[in-house]
Amino acid sequence: MLLKNHLIEVFKQASLENNFLLKENVVLKWVHRFGIDSLNDLLIHSSLQKENMREEENQERSSLIDEVHEENQKQIKLELSKTFKNIEETKWESNGLKNSSRNEISSKNQNSNKMNQFTETPKLPLPYIQNLRKWINNDKKAS
Numbered sequence: 001m002l003l004k005n006h007l008i009e010v011f012k013q014a015s016l017e018n019n020f021l022l023k024e025n026v027v028l029k030w031v032h033r034f035g036i037d038s039l040n041d042l043l044i045h046s047s048l049q050k051e052n053m054r055e056e057e058n059q060e061r062s063s064l065i066d067e068v069h070e071e072n073q074k075q076i077k078l079e080l081s082k083t084f085k086n087i088e089e090t091k092w093e094s095n096g097l098k099n100s101s102r103n104e105i106s107s108k109n110q111n112s113n114k115m116n117q118f119t120e121t122p123k124l125p126l127p128y129i130q131n132l133r134k135w136i137n138n139d140k141k142a143s
Contacts, residue, residue, distance in 0.1 A: 003033065008045045012053075 007026050014022035030042050 004041075008042060011042060016053075 007030050011023060011026045011030075014020075014026060027039065027042070031039055034041075
């Protein structure tokens with residue numbers, strides 16, 4: 001049995017490498033040792049092993065593709081969350097700027113109102129022009 005397994009493995013490897021001379025040599029050894037009737041066993045085993053190898057490779061590829069896809073999804077989610085955080089931060093900053101500019105405007109208005117209060121002098125009770133002489137004369141008498 002060990003020789004059969006060894007010849008099957010060598011035949012499989014030669015098939016993968018497309019080495020026709022080695023394949024022919026294995027077939028000749030197989031036929032000489034086990035007979036031409038058992039040659040189908042070699043070909044069936046090697047073709048089944050090839051199919052199994054292809055299936056395993058396909059499964060590995062699909063699992064790699066799935067892993068890459070998952071990694072890509074994670075990266076996309078991470079980038080989206082970063083972008084969302086940046087958008088939120090800019091909203092907060094812009095709201096803060098709006099609020100601070102509103103506060104600055106209102107404080108400027110309050111300051112200007114206070115300045116107007118200080119600069120406005122109370123109106124003196126000035127008499128009409130007709131009564132101006134009487135008012136001036138009364139003031140002189142009082143002082």
